[in-house]
Amino acid sequence: MSTTAQLFEEPFDADEYIERLAWRTPGGGSKGGAEAFDPKRLLEEFENHIEELKHLDEKIQRRVEKLEHQCHREAKEFAHKVQDLQRSNQVAFQHFQELDEHISYVATKVCHLGDQLEGVNTPRQRAVEAQRLMTYFNEFLDGELRSDVFNNPEKIKEAADIIQKLHLIAQELPFDRFADVKAKIASKYHDLERQLIQEFTAAQRRGEIGRMQEVAAVLLHFKGAYMRSDVFEDTALLCQRVNKQVGEVFQSPETVMTKLIQNIFENKLQAHVKEKLDETRRSDVEQYLKNLYDLYTRTTALASKLTEFNLGSDKHTFLSKLIKNIFSTYLESYIEMEKDYLRTRSAMILQRYYDSKNHQKRPQGGGSIQELKERIRQRTNLPLGPSIDTHGETFLSQEVVVNLLQETRHAFERCNRLSDPSDLPKNAFSIFLLLVEHLCMDHIDYALEIGLSAIPSADAKNANLYFLDVVQQANTIFHLFDKQFNDHLMPLISSSPKLTECLHKKKEVIEQMEVKLDTGIDRTLNCMVGQMKHILATEQKKTDFSRQVERVRKSMDGKNVDTVLTELGVRFHRLIHEHLQQYSYSSMGGMLAICDVAEYRKSAKDFRVPLVLQLFDTLHALCNLLVVAPDNLKQVCSGEQLTNLDRNLLHAFVQLRVDYRQARLGRHFS
Numbered sequence: 001m002s003t004t005a006q007l008f009e010e011p012f013d014a015d016e017y018i019e020r021l022a023w024r025t026p027g028g029g030s031k032g033g034a035e036a037f038d039p040k041r042l043l044e045e046f047e048n049h050i051e052e053l054k055h056l057d058e059k060i061q062r063r064v065e066k067l068e069h070q071c072h073r074e075a076k077e078f079a080h081k082v083q084d085l086q087r088s089n090q091v092a093f094q095h096f097q098e099l100d101e102h103i104s105y106v107a108t109k110v111c112h113l114g115d116q117l118e119g120v121n122t123p124r125q126r127a128v129e130a131q132r133l134m135t136y137f138n139e140f141l142d143g144e145l146r147s148d149v150f151n152n153p154e155k156i157k158e159a160a161d162i163i164q165k166l167h168l169i170a171q172e173l174p175f176d177r178f179a180d181v182k183a184k185i186a187s188k189y190h191d192l193e194r195q196l197i198q199e200f201t202a203a204q205r206r207g208e209i210g211r212m213q214e215v216a217a218v219l220l221h222f223k224g225a226y227m228r229s230d231v232f233e234d235t236a237l238l239c240q241r242v243n244k245q246v247g248e249v250f251q252s253p254e255t256v257m258t259k260l261i262q263n264i265f266e267n268k269l270q271a272h273v274k275e276k277l278d279e280t281r282r283s284d285v286e287q288y289l290k291n292l293y294d295l296y297t298r299t300t301a302l303a304s305k306l307t308e309f310n311l312g313s314d315k316h317t318f319l320s321k322l323i324k325n326i327f328s329t330y331l332e333s334y335i336e337m338e339k340d341y342l343r344t345r346s347a348m349i350l351q352r353y354y355d356s357k358n359h360q361k362r363p364q365g366g367g368s369i370q371e372l373k374e375r376i377r378q379r380t381n382l383p384l385g386p387s388i389d390t391h392g393e394t395f396l397s398q399e400v401v402v403n404l405l406q407e408t409r410h411a412f413e414r415c416n417r418l419s420d421p422s423d424l425p426k427n428a429f430s431i432f433l434l435l436v437e438h439l440c441m442d443h444i445d446y447a448l449e450i451g452l453s454a455i456p457s458a459d460a461k462n463a464n465l466y467f468l469d470v471v472q473q474a475n476t477i478f479h480l481f482d483k484q485f486n487d488h489l490m491p492l493i494s495s496s497p498k499l500t501e502c503l504h505k506k507k508e509v510i511e512q513m514e515v516k517l518d519t520g521i522d523r524t525l526n527c528m529v530g531q532m533k534h535i536l537a538t539e540q541k542k543t544d545f546s547r548q549v550e551r552v553r554k555s556m557d558g559k560n561v562d563t564v565l566t567e568l569g570v571r572f573h574r575l576i577h578e579h580l581q582q583y584s585y586s587s588m589g590g591m592l593a594i595c596d597v598a599e600y601r602k603s604a605k606d607f608r609v610p611l612v613l614q615l616f617d618t619l620h621a622l623c624n625l626l627v628v629a630p631d632n633l634k635q636v637c638s639g640e641q642l643t644n645l646d647r648n649l650l651h652a653f654v655q656l657r658v659d660y661r662q663a664r665l666g667r668h669f670s
Contacts, residue, residue: 021046021049022042025041025042026038026041133162133165133166135147136162136166137166140166140181140184140185143184145188150188156192156195156199157214160192160218163189163192167189170185199211200212203215204248209251231269231272232298232301232302235264235268235269236306239257239260239261239309246260247310253310254311254312255312257311258318261306261309261311261319261322262322265323265325266322266325270325272295273326273327276291277291277295285337285341286341286345288337289337289338289341289414292334292414292418293413293417295327296327296331296417299326300323303319303320303323307319331420334418335415335419338411338431339430339431339434342407342408342411343438346404346407346434346439347438347442349400349403349404350400350404350442361446362446362449392466392469394447394466394473395446395447395450395451396447396470396474396477397443398476400443401439401443401480401481402480404435404438404443405435405439405480405484408431408435408484409484411431412428412492415427415428415431415492416428416491416492424493424496425492425496425497425498426498428489428492428493428498429493429498429501429502432485432502433505435481436505439477439481440481440513444474444513445512447470447473447474448474448513448520451467451520452519452520454466454467455520456527457527457530458523458526458527458530465527465548467520467521467523468521468524468551468552468554469555470520471517471520471521471555471556472555472556474513475556475560485506522567525568525571528548528568528571529571529572529575531548536576536579548568549565549568549603549606549607552564552565552568553565562609565609565612566607566611566612569607570612570615572604572612573604573612573616573619576597576600576619577619580593580619580623580656581656585626585657589658590626590627591627593623594620594623594624597616597620600616600619601616601617604616617641618641618642622642622645622649623653624636625637625650625657626653626656630659637650
């Protein structure tokens with residue numbers, strides 16, 4: 001059996017196990033070893049070994065059964081123990097709950113009793129404190145300070161506490177009845193403050209840091225540090241004055257300076273800001289916005305000055321947090337108040353202007369009929385409805401424009417200062433939209449609509465050049481609008497996605513108004529041509545044409561002058577050309593026509609447009625065809641000015657001669 005057990009080595013391999021068993025059996029090796037291979041002996045060894053294995057298996061099985069029985073018995077015993085422990089734990093938990101409920105009950109009773117005691121004790125303490133202060137107040141009222149607390153230098157801390165409370169009470173008393181006692185309390189207040197400062201100085205010289213801290217804690221509640229009316233200047237001067245002393249006295253001067261500045265911001269500055277803003281927030285929005293801008297600007301400037309002091313490594317974050325705590329509630333609602341004010345203010349400026357002109361604004365857009373008229377007018381350039389008489393009023397005011405732009409400029413400045421950097425482009429764009437609404441749409445676009453309605457029809461005898469005045473003023477306003485866009489809006493949005501949106505809106509508005517300007521100019525040119533027709537039918541004067549040219553030149557600027565004068569000159573030339581085509585000419589009539597065209601050409605020179613002058617030079621050359629001898633027609637048509645013209649045009653002028661059919665001039669021309 002021991003031999004068999006030795007064969008069970010880890011890791012167990014059946015083939016290896018058989019091989020080792022055969023190797024140990026004499027004559028059982030594969031090669032027989034020293035003895036010849038004996039299969040019977042090997043079989044016998046295998047059979048014996050199998051019997052051994054069976055006995056070994058039975059023995060192990062009995063041992064396993066014994067161990068299993070023992071394990072089942074111990075498991076039952078352990079389960080009984082666990083059940084007993086669970087029952088014990090259940091009982092303990094119930095006892096704990098009962099104890100917890102009892103403790104809670106007792107604690108509730110104790111808290112209730114404490115509240116009752118406090119409710120009784122607090123009024124009692126207040127009554128005692130009030131009686132004590134009344135006693136001290138009577139001493140000031142009598143003019144004789146008998147209490148030891150005011151006469152004993154060792155009790156200066158207690159005296160400081162009393163005088164501070166009396167000082168607050170005295171401020172609420174009417175001046176006429178208590179002027180004397182108020183003065184006495186104030187005198188003692190400043191006297192104690194002076195004594196404390198002297199004590200602080202003496203302690204500093206002696207190097208008594210503890211005493212200095214004790215005195216500084218008492219002095220902290222005195223308000224004498226602010227002697228001027230400007231809290232911002234006072235704060236800067238105060239911090240500058242005490243910074244060196246704090247550095248010499250305290251081991252952690254940055255902690256002391258930080259505490260001082262925090263105290264100033266959270267008490268004095270916050271109270272000052274609240275007082276200034278709350279009194280105007282509902283009653284005067286304009287002044288509120290100005291105060292908010294001024295206070296925030298001065299506070300940030302003060303914070304910038306304070307960074308020169310040692311306030312720790314994160315002083316910028318510390319100061320920013322103090323500023324945020326003061327202004328956060330005001331800055332959250334800033335942009336809505338800004339837009340409401342700007343909307344109301346702009347509407348008032350416009351209404352005040354129209355009221356001064358006794359003008360009731362006409363409704364714009366609003367309905368499908370109005371929109372249909374607008375589309376027809378833009379596509380056909382036809383006047384819809386009778387023209388109105390504006391009595392020369394353009395309804396454009398540079399004063400109104402300057403006021404609107406100035407209000408918007410102030411809004412942009414406040415927006416830049418008061419907006420969170422992430423909201424700045426969005427807020428600036430909303431202000432820009434209000435400017436577009438009131439300046440561009442409610443004022444300029446409205447004036448263009450009125451101007452278009454005031455242009456008479458093209459067959460009127462007298463050309464109304466009123467719209468050119470509208471063009472001139474609108475052009476000036478456009479320049480001012482564009483300057484503010486570049487100077488005040490662009491810096492706020494130049495690095496944000498809102499830039500594209502602003503540029504698109506600006507382009508859209510300008511193009512919309514340019515369409516109306518082009519329409520008005522075109523219809524005004526038609527009126528000019530209509531007047532020219534009337535002039536041609538009656539008495540002609542060169543000054544009749546020159547006045548119109550000068551009017552156009554005065555109303556336009558830049559390339560617009562040449563563009564409009566070119567269009568007017570072309571129409572002028574077409575009118576004269578068509579006018580000449582209405583008659584037949586003898587030699588004398590042709591000479592007169594040449595003289596007339598020569599005068600027209602002089603007028604064309606006033607345009608200072610090469611194309612217009614060239615057209616009239618060509619027309620003058622065409623008029624020569626009315627007077628030359630028939631035999632010279634071909635030569636004249638081949639001249640420098642006529643050689644490139646269409647033959648049909650030349651033929652049309654030759655046909656105007658009265659001798660065209662009689663002399664058969666067609667054969668001379670062909």
